[in-house]
Each structure stands twice: as C-alpha cells, then as structure tokens.
Amino acid sequence: MNDIIQLLPDNIANQIAAGEVIQRPASAVKELLENAVDAGATEIKLIVSDAGKALIQVIDNGKGMSDTDARMAFERHATSKIRQIEDLFRIKTMGFRGEALASVAAVAQVEMKTRRKDDELGTYIEIENSRVIKQEPCSSQVGTSISMKNLFFNVPARRNFLKSNAAELRHIMDEFIRVSMAFPDIFFSLTSNGQEVFHLEPGTLKQRIVQILGNNYNAKLVHVAEKTDYMNIYGFVGKPETARKTRGDQYFFVNSRFIKSAYLNHAVNTAFDEMIPKDSFPGYVLFIDLDPSQVDINVHPTKQEIKFEDEKIIYAFVQAAVKHALAQFSIAPSLDFTLNADIQGLDAVSKPFTTDKKDAVASSSLYQTFTQKNQAHFIERENKAELKHWKSFFEPQHTENIVDKPAEQPIQSLLHTPVARLQNIHVLADTTLLQLHNTYIIASTNSGFILVHQQLAHERVLYDRYSTAAHGQQMATQKSLFPVTLELPAADAALLTDLLPDLSSIGYQVEPFGNHSFVIQGIPADITTGNEKHTIELLIEQFKHFSSDIKFSKREKLVRCMARQQAIKAGQTLSQKEMLVLIEELFTCSTPNVTPTGAPTYLEFKEDYLDRMFGK
Known part of the structure; x- marks a missing residue:
C-alpha cells in the first residue's frame, strides 16, 4: 500500500496559518503597524485603497533590514524576538509572531523596500503566493515600506466573506487607533483612497486621546497614576458626564498592547458606582505595566485576549486606582480666588x-x-x-412626545370602541388606565387585564413605523430653522457617512461639511427638535456596538437602534391620552406582543387565572 500522509506545500501551509492571523484587511494592518513600531520608527504612515482590499501599505522610518533579513522575514516561524522557549514569557515587543509576514505573503501580492542607515542601497522583494518573484538591490529611504495588494486574490472564498468597504475601513481604523493610542510619541497617519483620515503629531498621551476621540474630551479627562512594586497603572478616565449608553471609548493596554477584558472593564465600571447610571459605560484609556512573566499573551492568535497570573490583584488595583482618581477629581474642583x-x-x-x-x-x-x-x-x-x-445628564431630555402625534382616530371615538382587537384581546375603553411605577400600564380587558411595559410597547410601535419608512415609504422631514453642526472623531465620521442614505429614508437630512463635520438640516417629523446632535451621536454609538449577527442588514440595525433610542423610557409619567394612544398603536402593529428582539410588550392576566389565585 502507498503511504498517504504527506507534508503540505509551503504555500498551502502558509494559507492555513493566514486563516488564523489574517482574517480581514484590518488583521494585516495590525501586524504591519506593530512591526513598524518594533523597528524603532518615529514616523509611520498607513495607506489603504478600497478598505485594504486593493492596497495596504505601511511606510516607516525605522532601522530597516539587511537583504538576508528581508528575505528571512517572510519565512514561516521567522522572528527576531525569540531565541529560546523562555523568551515567550519575557516578550515586551509587539510584532513577535513568527507567522505574520509569511501569512501576509500567502494571501496577497507583496512588495517590500527596506534599507538600513549604514547601507548605501536597500533591498526590493516581490512575493506572490509565498514565492519570491524578485529580489534585487534598490535605492530607498531608511526604514521599510511594505505593500500588500489584492488581499485574498488566491483565496476567493475568503474574499467573498469580507464585508462592505465602509465596514472593513472601520475595522482598519479600530486597529490603527489601538496602535497609535499606545505610542503617542510616534507620528501616525492614515490615508484612505487618497484622503488623509488621521494626522497624529507626536505629543502627550492626553493630546493623542483628544486627537483621536475628539475635542469634546479635552476638558473632561481625569488623570490616573498609581505605582507599586507589582504593577503600574496610568492613563485617563472620562468624567462621569462623558459616560455613554453603550460601550464606547474604552481602551485597555497591558505593556502597551491593546487587550479586550470584560473582567477589567467591570473593575472600572464598579469604580464609577453611584456616579453614573447602571446602564451607562464610562470612557477610559488605561495602561497597565507589569513583569511580562506575570501575563500570558499567547492564549489567542490576535493577542488581544490575555491571561494574568493573578487576576484578582489586577482587578482590585485597577478599581482602586480609578476610584482614587475620581475621588481627587470630585473633591478638588477649580477655585476662583478673586473675592468680590x-x-x-x-x-x-x-x-x-x-x-x-x-x-x-x-x-x-x-x-x-x-x-x-x-x-x-x-x-x-x-x-x-x-x-x-450627574444622573440628570442622562435622563431622557427629548423623547418623542406621543401627545404631539395625532392618533389614528379622534380620542373621543377611541373612548367608545375596543382599543385592542388582535390576539383576541379587547381592552375596555370606558375604564381608566392605570400607570404603575411610571413604567407599566394596567388596562382592563373583557376577560381580565393586561400589563403593558410602556418602553417595550413603544419600541415595537416605532420599529414598525421606521421599518415601513426604511423600506419604501420615506418619512417626512422637518427642516431645522437653525441647522446644527456636528463634529465627530474620524472613525465615527466614516460610519455616519456610510449611514447617510439609510438615515435619509427615515427622515434625517444630514450633509457632509468637510473635516469630519456634518450639518444636520432636518430630522424626522415625529421627533422633538432641540437635541439633534445628541440624538445622532447616540445613534452612532448604538450602531457601532450592535450585535454583529450577520442576518441583520445595515438598514435593519439602524431601524432597531432608532426604535430603541426614541422609545419613551421607563419612569416617564404618561397622561390618560398618551397611554390610550400607545395601546391603540401597539395593537395595530404586525406583531404587538413582542419587541423586535423578542421581549414581551405586555402580559395578559385572565379572569379564571385570577380566580384560581384566590382559591375560587
């Protein structure tokens, strides 16, 4: 019998490795940026075309490579960072993975120019499908320039799984922000399709945060700095007023490497107890420095999930450091010593x-x-x-006023006809509706009563309304007498630009104004005016952190976010008229008993069930 086990060819083995390392254009961006940082660069430029699908180029002024190292860098398991097994547990650099450039070369057409300071000529290498097509001396600047063209050109199935250019560009921006945030002393720029999106001059960490997240953070950051023999923590947390309803600007770095940790997120959130509502999330950029032997960064291919040797110590220290910073902020307001x-x-x-x-x-x-x-x-x-x-800042200031919206029928006629005719439920219109805890509405029916959750019920009503508008019957727009200018961070500006056509279908009229700015010319006719800027900022936040479930289209996510945002909130007092109109509109919905996410909008209590509860 013939032997059947064979070694994989290098190009196939590299493609398999690439499946773990290079999952999308942003993955390659991360690898190339980290290598540039490790090369000691003080200037790093990222250039992309078609969201990285056509081109990803990283140019740095680092130390460069010799012709031999330039060729070896693309071999599997090639790295300058590890010599023995113990080095895996003492890693302090970024791009140490021995699969990175080999994986890049396996799924793209790669060109690299590199030169060391003391070399007269540099090296030019061209690689395709893991094979070196050309290697020759060339003239080049000191440092390295790597270009990846036509990502996944030889793996069409992988290319088909990529999302829209706008979505892939947002992922690239995320990786760019994470690396540039960690190294504020390095110049970074990002150019997309010939337009410069980020231009980040070297400076302090606070300056870099403001450069990336926007000027609104400039006066709203609290400095965190604690040192012990075991670990150091430093950075900034946003003042309570910057907290958002969704997880927004939250960045944790361990030894300058961005990480994702729900455990440490919880430590920061608990430090804000009693200062922000429980359904809000604080913003922060925090760095933890500790002995690399105390942390394992090899638990996930992307290196964004790590394991601490003693998580409880880290948790307690993070929580205490943030609490201490917030306490200093809250007890030391600025004082005006001029006494009149x-x-x-x-x-x-x-x-x-x-x-x-x-x-x-x-x-x-x-x-x-x-x-x-x-x-x-x-x-x-x-x-x-x-x-x-602090809490008053987060209370709903401008929710849709149901009273202002005309009902399907005059209120007088509603009072003399059953309100709900679906689900075999008939609400008795001649009885008074009762609001319980400013959250629930109790309505008598012909067979008992129903308990309606006002926020969830209104969310269902608005979802049907916005969904109808988004799929053909465009909503009316009320023009703003005084248009509002909205300035956004670069990543949010890119997202809003992508959403403009869908926002238009549900009644928003927003126009680009250059330099990450927009002008809000109009809003949906049934939304209260006066808070347009906050409404769109919150909508962007909700959209960014929406479930990544692929079954939802961009427009569907937007409709769901809008319905959730504009629904009247639990705790809001409603008049008899408002409660009546809400229930009427609920039972004209296609699916009145559940929200779009499947939560019940009301519970029904029948008379025979009530009798059994009392033993009758």
Whole structure:
C-alpha cells in the first residue's frame, strides 16, 4: 500500500496559518503597524485603497533590514524576538509572531523596500503566493515600506466573506487607533483612497486621546497614576458626564498592547458606582505595566485576549486606582480666588464662627471624611445628593412626545370602541388606565387585564413605523430653522457617512461639511427638535456596538437602534391620552406582543387565572 500522509506545500501551509492571523484587511494592518513600531520608527504612515482590499501599505522610518533579513522575514516561524522557549514569557515587543509576514505573503501580492542607515542601497522583494518573484538591490529611504495588494486574490472564498468597504475601513481604523493610542510619541497617519483620515503629531498621551476621540474630551479627562512594586497603572478616565449608553471609548493596554477584558472593564465600571447610571459605560484609556512573566499573551492568535497570573490583584488595583482618581477629581474642583464685594458681605465671611457652630460641623460625616486618615476617596452610599447632577445628564431630555402625534382616530371615538382587537384581546375603553411605577400600564380587558411595559410597547410601535419608512415609504422631514453642526472623531465620521442614505429614508437630512463635520438640516417629523446632535451621536454609538449577527442588514440595525433610542423610557409619567394612544398603536402593529428582539410588550392576566389565585 502507498503511504498517504504527506507534508503540505509551503504555500498551502502558509494559507492555513493566514486563516488564523489574517482574517480581514484590518488583521494585516495590525501586524504591519506593530512591526513598524518594533523597528524603532518615529514616523509611520498607513495607506489603504478600497478598505485594504486593493492596497495596504505601511511606510516607516525605522532601522530597516539587511537583504538576508528581508528575505528571512517572510519565512514561516521567522522572528527576531525569540531565541529560546523562555523568551515567550519575557516578550515586551509587539510584532513577535513568527507567522505574520509569511501569512501576509500567502494571501496577497507583496512588495517590500527596506534599507538600513549604514547601507548605501536597500533591498526590493516581490512575493506572490509565498514565492519570491524578485529580489534585487534598490535605492530607498531608511526604514521599510511594505505593500500588500489584492488581499485574498488566491483565496476567493475568503474574499467573498469580507464585508462592505465602509465596514472593513472601520475595522482598519479600530486597529490603527489601538496602535497609535499606545505610542503617542510616534507620528501616525492614515490615508484612505487618497484622503488623509488621521494626522497624529507626536505629543502627550492626553493630546493623542483628544486627537483621536475628539475635542469634546479635552476638558473632561481625569488623570490616573498609581505605582507599586507589582504593577503600574496610568492613563485617563472620562468624567462621569462623558459616560455613554453603550460601550464606547474604552481602551485597555497591558505593556502597551491593546487587550479586550470584560473582567477589567467591570473593575472600572464598579469604580464609577453611584456616579453614573447602571446602564451607562464610562470612557477610559488605561495602561497597565507589569513583569511580562506575570501575563500570558499567547492564549489567542490576535493577542488581544490575555491571561494574568493573578487576576484578582489586577482587578482590585485597577478599581482602586480609578476610584482614587475620581475621588481627587470630585473633591478638588477649580477655585476662583478673586473675592468680590458681594462675597465679603456673606454671613460665612462677616459673622464669627462660634463654638456651637464648630461642634456641629465637626460632628458631620462630611467633616470626618476629610479629616480621618485615608478617607479622602470615601463616598457614603446613603448620601447621594451630591451625585444627582450627574444622573440628570442622562435622563431622557427629548423623547418623542406621543401627545404631539395625532392618533389614528379622534380620542373621543377611541373612548367608545375596543382599543385592542388582535390576539383576541379587547381592552375596555370606558375604564381608566392605570400607570404603575411610571413604567407599566394596567388596562382592563373583557376577560381580565393586561400589563403593558410602556418602553417595550413603544419600541415595537416605532420599529414598525421606521421599518415601513426604511423600506419604501420615506418619512417626512422637518427642516431645522437653525441647522446644527456636528463634529465627530474620524472613525465615527466614516460610519455616519456610510449611514447617510439609510438615515435619509427615515427622515434625517444630514450633509457632509468637510473635516469630519456634518450639518444636520432636518430630522424626522415625529421627533422633538432641540437635541439633534445628541440624538445622532447616540445613534452612532448604538450602531457601532450592535450585535454583529450577520442576518441583520445595515438598514435593519439602524431601524432597531432608532426604535430603541426614541422609545419613551421607563419612569416617564404618561397622561390618560398618551397611554390610550400607545395601546391603540401597539395593537395595530404586525406583531404587538413582542419587541423586535423578542421581549414581551405586555402580559395578559385572565379572569379564571385570577380566580384560581384566590382559591375560587
């Protein structure tokens, strides 16, 4: 019998490795940027065409490579970072994976120019399908330029799985931001289809954060800095007012490498307890430096998921550091020391501080918090008055007003006809509706009663309305008397540009204004005016962090986000008229009993069931 086990050809083995390492254009961007950082570059330029499908080029001014190293870099398991097994546990560099360039060369047409400072000539290499097509001396700048063309040209099945250019460009931006955020002392630029998207001059970490996330963060960052023998943590967290309803600008770096960690996210979130609503998420850019032997970065091919030797210590330290920073911020507001005549006349200045007053102050919990040792960061849970102003920022300010929207029939006629005719449920219109806890609506029916969740019910109503508009019957737009200008970070601007046609179908009129700016000319006619900017910013956040389930189209995700955002919130008081119109509209929906995500909009309690509950 013939032997049947054979070694795979190099090009096929490399393609298999590429399946783990290069999953999309952004994966290649990450690898090439990290190699440029490790080369000691002070300037790194990323150029992409067609969201990386046609071209990904990284140009750096690093130390470059010899002709031998340039050729060896594309071999499998080739790396300059590891000599023995122990080195795997002492890695402090970024691009150490021995599969990276070999994987790139297996799925793209690659050209590289590289030159060291002391060499007169550089090296030019051209590789296709893991085979060197050309290698020759060339004139080039000091450093390295690598171009990847026609990604997955030899693996058409993989290319077919790539998403739209807008979606792939967002992934590229994510990887670019993560690397450039970690190294603020390096110049980075990103050019897409000939247009410069990012131009990040070297500077401090705070300057880099503002460059990337936008000027709105400039005065809203709290500095975090703690050092111990075991680990250091530094960076910035956003003030409570910057918290968002979705996971937004959250960046964790361990030894300058971006990581994803729900565990550490939870540590930061708990540090914000009582300062932001429980359904909001703080923004932060935090760096943890510790001995590489205390962390395993080889648990996932992308190196974005890691394992700490002692997670509990890291968790406690992160939580304490953030709490300490927030406490310093909250007890040390900026003071104006210029004292005018009005202040001089206040009782606190003009009248003596008696012994009785002194005893009263000294016995207060606030005084004790300031005077007892190690209590500066302590906030009593029982006293939440100081925190109310943070919470008020997140209360729904401009939700759709159901009263302002005309009902399908005059209210008078609704009062004399059954409101709900579907599901064999008939709401008795001649009885008063009851709102419970400003969240639920109790309505009598011919066979018992129903308990309606007002937010979920309204979400179903709005979903049907927006879905109809998005698929043909475009909603009316109310023009803004004074158009609002909206400035966004580059990544958000790219996303909004991609969403403009779909936003138009549901009533938004938004026009690009250059340099990541937009002008809001109009909004859907049934949305309250006055908060257009916040509405679109929140919509972008929700869309970015929507489930990545591929069964939903871009337009479907947008409709669901809109319905969730504009629905009246639990806790909002409704009038009899508003409750009546809501229930009427709910039972004219195609599927009134559940939200688009499958949550029930109401529960039905029948009379025979109620009788059994009371033993009758």
